[in-house]
Structures are given as C-alpha cells and as structure tokens.
Amino acid sequence: MKVSIVTIGDEILIGQIVDTNSAYMGTVLNEIGLEIKEILTISDSEEAIFSALDRCLADTEVVLMTGGLGPTKDDVTKVSLAKYFGASMVMNEGIFAHIERYLGSKGRPILQSHKDMALVPSNCEVLQNAVGTAAAMWFEENDKILVSMPGVPYEMKDFMKRHVIPRLSKKSKKQVIHKTLMTTGIGESIIAEKIKDVESSLPDHVKLAYLPRIGGVRLRLSGSGSALDLPEQLDSYGEKIKLQLSKYYYTDEDTTLEAWLGSYLSSQGHSLCTAESCTGGNIARVLTKYAGASSFYQGSVIAYSNQLKQRLLNVSAETLENFGAVSGQTVTEMAKGALELMDTDYVIAVSGIAGPTGGTAQKPVGTVWIAVGSRKGEIVPKCFTYPGNREMVIQGTTQLALNQLRKLIFGLL
Amino acid sequence: MKVSIVTIGDEILIGQIVDTNSAYMGTVLNEIGLEIKEILTISDSEEAIFSALDRCLADTEVVLMTGGLGPTKDDVTKVSLAKYFGASMVMNEGIFAHIERYLGSKGRPILQSHKDMALVPSNCEVLQNAVGTAAAMWFEENDKILVSMPGVPYEMKDFMKRHVIPRLSKKSKKQVIHKTLMTTGIGESIIAEKIKDVESSLPDHVKLAYLPRIGGVRLRLSGSGSALDLPEQLDSYGEKIKLQLSKYYYTDEDTTLEAWLGSYLSSQGHSLCTAESCTGGNIARVLTKYAGASSFYQGSVIAYSNQLKQRLLNVSAETLENFGAVSGQTVTEMAKGALELMDTDYVIAVSGIAGPTGGTAQKPVGTVWIAVGSRKGEIVPKCFTYPGNREMVIQGTTQLALNQLRKLIFGLL
Numbered sequence: 001m002k003v004s005i006v007t008i009g010d011e012i013l014i015g016q017i018v019d020t021n022s023a024y025m026g027t028v029l030n031e032i033g034l035e036i037k038e039i040l041t042i043s044d045s046e047e048a049i050f051s052a053l054d055r056c057l058a059d060t061e062v063v064l065m066t067g068g069l070g071p072t073k074d075d076v077t078k079v080s081l082a083k084y085f086g087a088s089m090v091m092n093e094g095i096f097a098h099i100e101r102y103l104g105s106k107g108r109p110i111l112q113s114h115k116d117m118a119l120v121p122s123n124c125e126v127l128q129n130a131v132g133t134a135a136a137m138w139f140e141e142n143d144k145i146l147v148s149m150p151g152v153p154y155e156m157k158d159f160m161k162r163h164v165i166p167r168l169s170k171k172s173k174k175q176v177i178h179k180t181l182m183t184t185g186i187g188e189s190i191i192a193e194k195i196k197d198v199e200s201s202l203p204d205h206v207k208l209a210y211l212p213r214i215g216g217v218r219l220r221l222s223g224s225g226s227a228l229d230l231p232e233q234l235d236s237y238g239e240k241i242k243l244q245l246s247k248y249y250y251t252d253e254d255t256t257l258e259a260w261l262g263s264y265l266s267s268q269g270h271s272l273c274t275a276e277s278c279t280g281g282n283i284a285r286v287l288t289k290y291a292g293a294s295s296f297y298q299g300s301v302i303a304y305s306n307q308l309k310q311r312l313l314n315v316s317a318e319t320l321e322n323f324g325a326v327s328g329q330t331v332t333e334m335a336k337g338a339l340e341l342m343d344t345d346y347v348i349a350v351s352g353i354a355g356p357t358g359g360t361a362q363k364p365v366g367t368v369w370i371a372v373g374s375r376k377g378e379i380v381p382k383c384f385t386y387p388g389n390r391e392m393v394i395q396g397t398t399q400l401a402l403n404q405l406r407k408l409i410f411g412l413l
Numbered sequence: 414m415k416v417s418i419v420t421i422g423d424e425i426l427i428g429q430i431v432d433t434n435s436a437y438m439g440t441v442l443n444e445i446g447l448e449i450k451e452i453l454t455i456s457d458s459e460e461a462i463f464s465a466l467d468r469c470l471a472d473t474e475v476v477l478m479t480g481g482l483g484p485t486k487d488d489v490t491k492v493s494l495a496k497y498f499g500a501s502m503v504m505n506e507g508i509f510a511h512i513e514r515y516l517g518s519k520g521r522p523i524l525q526s527h528k529d530m531a532l533v534p535s536n537c538e539v540l541q542n543a544v545g546t547a548a549a550m551w552f553e554e555n556d557k558i559l560v561s562m563p564g565v566p567y568e569m570k571d572f573m574k575r576h577v578i579p580r581l582s583k584k585s586k587k588q589v590i591h592k593t594l595m596t597t598g599i600g601e602s603i604i605a606e607k608i609k610d611v612e613s614s615l616p617d618h619v620k621l622a623y624l625p626r627i628g629g630v631r632l633r634l635s636g637s638g639s640a641l642d643l644p645e646q647l648d649s650y651g652e653k654i655k656l657q658l659s660k661y662y663y664t665d666e667d668t669t670l671e672a673w674l675g676s677y678l679s680s681q682g683h684s685l686c687t688a689e690s691c692t693g694g695n696i697a698r699v700l701t702k703y704a705g706a707s708s709f710y711q712g713s714v715i716a717y718s719n720q721l722k723q724r725l726l727n728v729s730a731e732t733l734e735n736f737g738a739v740s741g742q743t744v745t746e747m748a749k750g751a752l753e754l755m756d757t758d759y760v761i762a763v764s765g766i767a768g769p770t771g772g773t774a775q776k777p778v779g780t781v782w783i784a785v786g787s788r789k790g791e792i793v794p795k796c797f798t799y800p801g802n803r804e805m806v807i808q809g810t811t812q813l814a815l816n817q818l819r820k821l822i823f824g825l826l
Contacts, residue, residue: 012436018433022432023425023429030426030428037455037461039425040452104759164664250765277769280534280698280706281698283712284694284715288717297693297717298718299721300717312755341725
C-alpha cells in the first residue's frame with residue numbers, strides 16, 4: 001500500500017514553521033511496512049487542495065492530510081473536502097459536546113468559531129480529538145482512504161497512534177516487526193565493517209537499517225512475513241550483532257544515551273554531578289530534559305572562566321598556568337573538585353575549545369578533555385578531537401562525555 | 414514569479430531526516446517577494462523526478478531542487494535531469510579541478526566516484542561549490558528556471574546566498590525590502606491590540622508579519638514597489654510601532670534575545686553569572702551557544718538538589734523549610750549566593766516546577782520564580798506560571814529569565 005502525505009499551511013511554505021509532522025508520519029508508516037510515495041506541502045486554498053487530491057488519490061491508496069482544521073478564516077480544509085466529495089456540511093453533536101467539555105474544563109468560553117468546528121462533511125467518519133478540540137475525519141471510498149488531521153504535532157501524533165497506524169496495519173498485507181539496538185562511540189562505516197558477516201547472512205525478509213543520530217548509531221532490524229518465530233529470528237540476529245559491537249552497544253530500547261544513563265543511575269540509586277566548561281551547561285541540560293532527573297542528578301558547576309575553575313572547583317593556579325584550561329590535569333582537578341563539592345557517586349568534567357576562535361596549533365578548535373570518575377575510584381581523563389562547528393563540538397562533546405561515564409561504570413574504559 | 418521546491422531523498426520520506434532545507438528556502442524566497450507554490454519531497458528515482466518536473470515546470474516559473482547529487486549509487490538526480498532534457502553527460506574540467514583541490518587540501522584520495530561527480534548534463538550552467546564538492550546546476554529554457562543543488566544544508570544555503578537569491582531578485586519584478594523589530598514578553602494578540610492603529614494605517618505596499626518564536630514575537634515590515642524613500646517609510650512605521658511596544662521591543666536586528674543580551678553585556682564590559690534549578694543548565698546553554706560568550710559569561714551553579722542550594726549558594730535551611738525551593742525567598746538567596754560566589758555585575762537565579770510531576774494546588778507545574786539582580790542594586794524576584802509540558806517550561810522560563818534581566822538593566826522592572 002502506497003501513501004501520500006499532504007501538509008496544508010502557508011506558514012510552512014514561507015518557512016515560518018519547519019514541517020516535522022511529515023518526518024514523524026514517515027517514520028511510523030515505514031515501521032509498519034508502508035511505502036511513502038511523496039510528501040507535499042501546499043497552501044491553505046481550495047484550488048491547491050483539489051489539485052493535490054486529484055493527484056494523490058490517483059497515485060496512492062492512502063492520503064494522510066494535516067492542517068487547516070483550526071477555527072480561523074484561513075483554515076479551509078473541511079469545506080474543501082466536502083466540496084471535493086460533493087458532500088454537504090453537517091453538524092456533529094459528538095464534536096460539539098466534546099468541545100464544550102474540553103473548553104469548559106479550561107474555563108474558556110465557547111465562541112461561534114468553536115461551533116463551526118463541529119461542522120463536518122456528511123460522508124466522513126469522525127474521529128474525536130483526545131488532546132485538543134478539532135476532530136479528524138476518515139474518508140473511505142473505492143478502496144481509497146483519506147484521513148484529514150489537525151496540524152498541531154501532538155494532536156496529529158495521537159490520531160496516528162490511536163487510529164491511523166492500527167487501522168492501516170490491519171489493511172496492509174505486509175506485517176513488519178522491528179528490533180532496535182542502540183550503539184554509541186562508533187561510526188556507521190566501522191559498524192558495517194564489524195558486522196559484515198552477520199549482515200551478509202541476513203535472509204531476504206530481514207533488513208538492517210543504520211540510523212545515525214548525534215549520540216550514536218541506532219541499528220534497526222526489520223522482519224517481514226508470516227513466520228511465527230519472526231521475533232525469535234530477530235532476537236537471534238540481534239545477539240550476533242551485539243557480540244560484534246559489545247563495547248558500543250548499550251540497550252535494545254529506542255531511547256537516547258542520556259535518558260538510558262539517567263534511568264540506569266536512578267535504578268541503582270547512584271548520584272551524578274558535572275563540572276562543565278566548553279559545553280556551557282549542555283551536559284546538565286540533556287540529563288535534566290527527562291522527568292525524574294532529580295532522583296540521580298545533583299547539579300553542576302559551569303566554570304566558564306578560569307577564575308571560577310579555581311574558586312569553585314579548586315583547580316590550582318599552577319595547573320592552569322603550566323598545562324592550560326584545556327588539559328588532562330585541569331579536567332582531573334575539576335572532577336575532583338566537583339566530587340568534593342557535590343558529594344556524588346559519579347562525576348563528569350569537561351574542558352575544551354568549542355570555537356570558532358581560541359584554537360592553536362597544539363590545541364586546535366574541537367580539542368576537548370573529558371574526565372570521569374567515581375567517589376571510590378580514580379579520575380580518568382581522556383583527550384578527544386571533535387570535528388565541526390561550535391554547536392557540533394558542544395553537542396558531540398556532551399555525547400562523548402556521557403559515553404565515557406558509561407564505559408567507566410561498566411568497566412569498559 | 415512562482416516557485417516550487419523539490420526535495421529528493423528516500424531518507425526524508427521515511428522520516429530519518431527532517432527537511433529543514435525547504436523552510437530555509439521558503440523564508441529567503443518569501444523575503445524577496447516570491448510566492449512558493451508547493452514543497453514536494455520525492456524518492457531518489459528517475460520516475461519520481463520526471464513526474465515532479467512535468468508538474469512543477471508546468472505550474473511555476475522556477476523549480477529549486479535539492480538532493481541526490483552525492484557520489485553514491487542511489488544519487489540519480491544528475492543523470493535523470495540530463496535524460497529529461499535530452500542532453501548528454503559531459504566532463505566539466507572546472508568541477509574536477511575543484512574536487513582535486515578540495516580533497517587534496519584535506520589529504521583525502523580521489524576515487525572514481527569523485528571523478529563521476531565532474532560529469533554534468535551538457536545543457537546546464539555549472540555553479541561551483543564553495544564549501545563542498547558537488548556542483549550545483551542552473552538550467553534555463555523557455556522562461557523556466559531549474560536549479561539543482563546538493564542537499565547538505567550549509568552547501569545549499571551557500572548556493573542560495575551567492576547565486577539563487579541574487580539572480581531571482583533581479584528577475585523578479587517585485588522589489589521587496591524588510592525591517593525587523595524584535596519583541597519579547599508579549600503575545601501576538603496583545604501586540605495586535607496595541608498597534609492596531611498603526612497597522613490599519615499601513616498602505617497597500619507595506620505589509621506587517623507576526624513571526625512568533627519561543628523567545629518572543631518578531632515583527633517584519635515588508636515594503637514593495639519602486640518608491641525611492643521606501644526605506645524611510647518602513648523606518649517611520651517602525652518608529653510608530655516601537656512607540657506602542659516600548660517595554661517589549663529590544664532591537665531591529667534579526668537575532669535572538671540571548672545573542673542580543675550577550676552582545677550588549679559584552680559591549681558594556683559587564684559580567685553575568687547564573688544559578689539554575691528547574692531550567693537545568695538551559696540558561697547557561699543558550700548564553701554560551703554564541704562565540705565570544707566568555708567575554709561576559711562567568712559561569713553557573715546548577716543546584717538541582719536542595720542540598721546544593723544550601724551548600725553552594727548559601728540558601729538557608731530555614732528558607733527552604735518555611736517557603737520551599739520554589740519561592741521568592743529561595744531564588745533571592747540563590748541570586749545573592751551566586752553573586753557572592755562568582756562576583757559578577759549581574760545575576761539570574763531560577764527555581765520552579767518543570768513537571769510533569771511535583772506540582773501542588775498552590776504551586777502547579779509551570780510555577781517558576783525568577784530573580785535578577787546586580788552587584789550594586791537589590792535582587793528582584795518574580796513569580797510566573799508558564800503553561801505547557803516539561804520542555805516548554807524549561808525553554809519558556811529561560812526566555813522569561815533573560816527578559817527579566819533585560820528589564821532590570823534598562824530600568825523596566
């Protein structure tokens with residue numbers, strides 16, 4: 001089954017908003033084995049909607065549409081769809097009751113524009129919005145499916161999860177299941193070299209995808225077909241891959257390194273503090289992005305200036321003078337100082353040159369020293385050179401530092 | 414002149430990559446007054462490219478294409494374009510010399526796949542890549558323009574800046590100039606209410622756009638036409654708007670609040686430190702995102718635990734006991750403690766409930782206390798309630814805190 005994605009909205013055409021909805025939809029549709037033929041962004045106009053429908057309904061079996069369902073004048077999707085299908089607009093009591101309840105619970109008044117939101121084309125099935133007001137509409141005619149959803153990302157995602165993916169999965173003849181392996185600290189090409197024997201042994205119904213992110217490469221095994229032991233087959237190939245990537249593999253869950261590390265520390269009742277310089281708070285930022293961070297994360301000293309490295313973290317003036325702020329000696333003292341100050345089980349300390357200026361021949365931009373350590377053990381400093389611009393160095397160093405801590409904890413350093 | 418944007422790449426269709434290129438192109442095309450008719454993402458296949466070209470060249474005068482120009486087998490754009498136009502593939506010496514120089518400077522070998530990159534359709538004008546290897550191609554026939562560029566974002570942006578925008582600006586009959594006003598701490602609807610008289614007085618050739626971002630609303634006046642005094646006209650309307658938004662307007666430059674504030678502090682030789690709790694390092698993170706941050710930013714104490722609030726920032730146990738970590742008293746003491754510890758001209762301190770748990774009836778999720786102060790003056794705490802999920806509270810609080818500091822500095826508190 002082929003799918004087209006149609007995003008409606010002038011604000012996307014003129015670049016005010018980046019269309020992240022399509023990427024989400026592409027991901028979850030691909031996971032159930034559907035082919036996405038094209039993604040199309042058009043303006044809020046009847047003419048553009050008609051022309052997109054003509055084309056997409058001819059080329060693909062499923063058209064997923066987002067946007068243009070709000071209460072304002074420039075939201076024209078619903079009326080255009082009714083006209084396209086030659087249907088009338090009818091009041092849907094279910095939607096109206098839902099909007100009344102929804103706005104009532106927030107203490108907001110019901111305006112005429114909200115009442116208009118309960119009008120829908122007579123030929124659609126209405127899907128209620130569990131996390132907002134605008135309903136979605138499911139049209140099915142002559143073996144073609146058209147779903148119109150709101151463009152608000154979390155509303156669209158909720159409709160995809162509750163309705164679109166389950167229903168399309170059933171219709172799709174192709175059953176696909178996945179197994180994810182998270183790796184960090186290793187690039188795509190080296191992974192490919194290490195697992196080439198496993199990869200070449202994969203049968204036709206099992207595919208392997210390399211999905212690189214800033215924190216590492218996600219590997220996804222996808223199995224299709226009706227074999228009853230398909231999950232076990234994927235597990236078995238997964239184990240073979242893990243064997244080759246032992247030091248780099250960290251979990252089967254589709255998560256981030258920071259979320260996984262945070263959960264692990266939490267589950268062990270272990271605490272962590274950080275001392276940052278060039279990353280400017282980003283290590284703390286990514287660790288505290290997730291709810292429950294306070295169960296393991298104590299805090300950080302961001303000693304951006306040398307003065308603060310001395311005053312707060314007890315780095316000695318001689319060390320800074322003799323070795324510089326970006327050195328193994330300095331990060332080791334930063335880590336020690338942070339451990340003493342914040343009294344945690346583990347520590348990460350980072351100092352480097354994020355650029356674009358400040359580099360030298362000996363220490364070019366991208367040079368970073370990372371120290372990790374524990375209350376009981378020694379502090380382990382290591383130097384890295386991360387390529388790229390300032391933002392890439394900050395983000396890349398953050399991931400390198402988290403990986404160093406992982407390796408320390410699991411005895412892989 | 415109407416434009417279509419065509420993005421080629423299977424990795425975008427299956428959601429591995431979010432298409433940010435189109436948003437950038439939409440923004441800069443819109444700024445020179447061109448209408449973007451549609452944005453289309455298609456697969457790396459000749460069939461998809463032919464069908465997109467048929468359609469887009471019929472509907473619009475300009476087609477901007479990105480992607481599929483790399484050295485790998487699945488990059489089919491060039492050959493498809495040659496076939497579409499009935500042209501042959503010819504070796505371009507300029508491209509080859511450029512690739513030789515480019516790879517040579519990085520000490521990388523030249524492979525057959527690199528030589529293939531110098532082959533281009535005979536009917537195009539070649540645009541050399543100043544920041545990478547793959548050339549762009551400019552086709553012009555029967556008053557239609559087709560430009561094929563690499564999909565790597567910074568390479569595409571460089572081609573847009575150096576070639577596409579200057580050339581299309583010349584061809585476009587519509588001359589458009591812009592004036593930007595940055596505001597913060599005020600929503601779209603209240604701005605609209607405050608400036609409704611100015612807005613309704615705008616002549617037809619001057620448009621006003623509201624461009625909301627997380628840190629505030631950017632206002633953009635766009636003037637079109639051939640009037641010689643158009644810049645002065647925009648300035649004059651700009652001044653009228655500023656008069657209505659005095660407390661909220663901060664600069665004419667199209668920048669962020671953190672970048673502007675950092676430059677200001679730098680230019681005045683003033684220093685800043687922060688003490689963060691619920692924002693978990695994000696204030697430090699956004700301030701140090703920009704090169705040169707070390708000229709004003711000293712550092713931060715991220716006291717995520719109450720223990721660290723006491724130990725590092727000298728918040729008293731009684732204050733935490735009597736008023737709680739999220740209180741005016743606590744942030745005031747955090748700010749005082751940070752000032753003493755880091756000895757800067759200004760300070761920002763933040764404590765709040767980012768959620769999703771930890772809220773109470775008195776202090777629901779989203780409750781944040783922000784204190785700002787200076788070495789010489791008093792500390793000013795203020796309570797806000799920021800709506801939204803954890804990530805929104807963290808980002809929103811960061812911007813509120815930066816705005817509180819701006820108001821303190823300019824006597825607007």
